[in-house]
Amino acid sequence: MRIVKTLPRDLDTDLVRSTGLTASDYTALMHLSEAPNRELRMADLAEATGLSASRTTRTGGRPPVTRLGDQTRQLGRWAQQHRKAHTEGMAKLKSAWPAHLASVRKRVFDHIDASAVQRTAHVLSAVAAQLED
DSSP states (O other), X not given: OHHHHHHHHHHXXXXXXXXXXXXXXXXXXXXHHHSGGGEEEHHHHHXXXXXXXXXXXXXXXSTTOEEEOSSSOTTOOEEEOOHHHHHXXXXXXXXXXXXXXXXXXXXXXXXXXXXXXXXXXXXXXXXHXXXXX
């Protein structure tokens, strides 16, 4: 439980201090940047980021993400990175990535023997797969 509570908070704090982005912002931008046409249903973005729908709406309402109404889509509200926002969002992701990587190394990988990293990744991947089911 210490890791479940502490690690996400510490990674978020490191990211905010170094880039101004929260972990939620970073994750939302990452998922939108990888989505077809850089858009996702808000419900899918909420699931991908692990946030509630209302919290995702607040995250999705900040630049560089635009919330789209549901007038043209009957399946709910959508979030999109328009061309300018996509350029801004990708720039933010690219600038935040080294800081996030450094934080993960400092908080996790610097404390794991190099020979154990692959085993740890395998075990955590198996746990993640079970949780996603």
